[in-house]
Amino acid sequence: MKPVKPLSPAYDWIIVGGGLVGASIAYGLIQKQPQLRILVLDGSDTDYRASVGNFGLIWVQGKGHNFPAYANWSLQGADLWPQFAQQLSFQSQIDLGYQRQGGLEFALSQSHLDTLSEEMAAIADHTQGAFHYNVLNREATLALQPGLGEAVVGAIYSPQDGQVNPLYLLLALQKASQLCGVDYQSSCRVDTIEALGHGFKAAGFVGKKILLCAGLDNQRLGKQLAMHLPVRPVKGQILITERTDLGMLNYASPQLLQTAEGTIQVGGSSEHLGLDDRSSLDIMSSIAEEAVAVLPNLSNLKLVRSWGALRVMSPDGAPIYQQSQQYKGAFGVCCHSGVTLAAAHAGPLSNWLLNSLNEDPLNLIEAMSNERFSI
Amino acid sequence: MSDFLFNHLLDDAHQCPIIVNGVACQVPEQLNVAAALLYLGHLANRQHPVSGELRGSYCHAGFCFECLVAIDGQANQRACLTQITPNMSINTALAGVN
């Protein structure tokens, strides 16, 4: 029997999935080591893509109140954003619409406001006071956002929240990475991954290392690489209005967000309906109802389009950063906050993947492995 | 304001009073708002939100959304899908534009 010559890996890294997670990491890796040969394999035009349903918030408040590592990681990520945005905009020549103007989460009942306050206190505690926030009563909220409806009792304000255009972010990451030499292959679904000993083979390409950023498909692909990546789909619906005068909304909010074009995004929902991303009347109606309760002036604005997408949700909502124990060189990343964590993914996480841990002194990344799901 | 580029086919059509950009006019009663604007010589009815260029009606069937005007105080209505009514107030977004 003739010995079969192993295919020499064409790439140092194959990244499966070209959404915000895959694109941020591809960008981060090539910035750190420009000589790396990186290939991003992206799916087809109509695949489920969490990235396209993203609201565009760079959101710290509320993240990780039950999970200190995640709280710190989110805050760290948000703090890395300004420099990340500047560099990426410059390289890609694309305006990301990035702002760190602060965020408001409106509460429509006192009990809701109380719950939010407790969560924020926990996050401040986890971050040793690095997370800043204010619990605002109705009067104070009105001072920041005039025109609020009677149902609004108050809000949580954090100066550390912001927003970006998530679609242009993805475009910019793709463009900048390509300019630096990253290869992109679209319409390239990965069915099976073969471990070759010296590398991995996926969709006919061979790479020394492989990184799974395929969103909901990570679970299936992870099994092939002996990684347990438990994610399930959680649907979120968004409404988008016609363009209106800029300056209607001065702060970012998960309930209402004004884009640079002047349209207003209204969200959202959390539905557990499996692989169903359709818009539904009952949810759209209740989203509209809440929006109009928060800001009655929105009542006359026309809804121009709606969206539904499937979040990539881990059991506790925090990201999963995992190395395969059995297959050295195989990694998996799952997260539903691809925007907030984009800078962290391009920064410390890319370093971790390249095996230089000096940017993760608190061992946050290790704390977000799948081991936390073992009983 | 453009030239009058359209004629009405019927000789003795009943007229209906409407108000366009604050000016009282009379137009044949069976017209919809988009047709009324063309009849009165308004070829353009808005400024494009991205380019600022003038835009006018195009398809008259509700598909293109170019014919948007304010009708009785409600902004961004499709003129081609709205029949005129007596004393209807129509405002193109060009009231201040020459």
Next chain:
Amino acid sequence: MAQIYDYLVIGAGPAGMAAAIETSNAGLSVLVLDQASSAGGQIYRNLGHADKQQTSVLGSNYGAGKPLLECFMAANCDYQSSVQVWHIETHTKGFLVAAIVAGETKSFLTSHLLLAHGAMERPMAITGWHKPGVLTAGAGQILLKSSALMPKEVVLVGSGPLLLLLAQQYRVAGVAIKAILDTTPKSNYWYAIPWLVAGLTNPMELFKGLWLTLVQRIKIPYISGVSHLEVMGDEQVSGVKYTVSDRVYNIDCKLVMLHQGIIAQTQMAQMLRCAMVWNERQQCWQTKADVMGYTSIPGVQVAGDGGSIGGALLAQIEGRVAGMGRVFNTPVVSPWHKKWVYSWLRFRVKQLRWARGLVDRLYRPAEWLSKPADQTIVCRCEQVNAKTIRSIVNSGCAGVNQLKRFTRAGMGACQGRQCGLNLSHLVAQTQQRPMAEVEPLSVRPPLSPINLGQLAKSLRL
């Protein structure tokens, strides 16, 4: 508990009216929802209220719709006009149709749905097509039918029977047609010859078409083989530039009407996630449907030009066939002769669709039209030109949906109706893939803009 209709028909054109008559006569509870203020669809628009003067200008084909219209108005079905259907979703009882009726939101339930909403003009993206003073030939017809309005002077540009029909109607009405700039490529005439056989199975229509063409060529300045059109003017149209046999010409005018045939509207079917198929002969996406009009989604049918393009007579027959199909699906026992009628109608549908092949081939849009010049605005709503689109596709876009996200093309008010097809052409050309392999723009509610306030109050069943 809200009423659950046996049959909900969207569109009161020939297909919708015929289907409603057929099913209500069989005793089903039927609701027809239509966008216009009176029944007739586009072809018979305003037929119920048209003046004698209008009818004489519009021609015999227009008046021929009267019997159908009268039968529909007398039928035992519910009918609501001036309705904007903005959302359809599946429901335990079948389907929920959300609409705006007289400024209020209303929801309707039905076990079976017929999409008979017809076609729309093929977007003809030439440089300058977005300037004030450029309308479609369809708009010209609508103005004539609904408002009895006609231009004083106009240049007609494009290709297709509707353009010639409009020219005929305008001539009778006394409009000064400065010219017809016909973009039909000369090669189309050669390729259409084999289809003459098909056309001959419909001799009256063939003869009428030939006569119409001949008359316009004689009576109006008629320039054929036109390409590389550009509409000139700053704030409004001042003229049209065009090329014939490598020579460039100019014609001054203030009003231009464009036409490149019609394409099926597919928003509702796409929103329901019906399987779509690229129709190479008609150069547009269409809802995949069987001979009774049933789509890939159980309980959803299409009929008329909203399914595949075939004209008023075919639409009427398809509507009737769809209605019969709906009745056959009920416990109502159909009289024996109905099955014979049904077989005959099925045959007629096949025959007329085949005959249509002549028109489809003869007036297939010239290739250069799907390759807009760099400076041509392809997405009117968001002002995105062909150059931007090509460069984004070249940098590795998976397809037209990703293209939309990266450029905003297709995100504006019309939600891709005026640009979707051309965006797909650009993706297909740049990626060197056939159109059949390029997915169309995905469709989401609302199909028609709705106020947040109205949405907040929309009835939930």
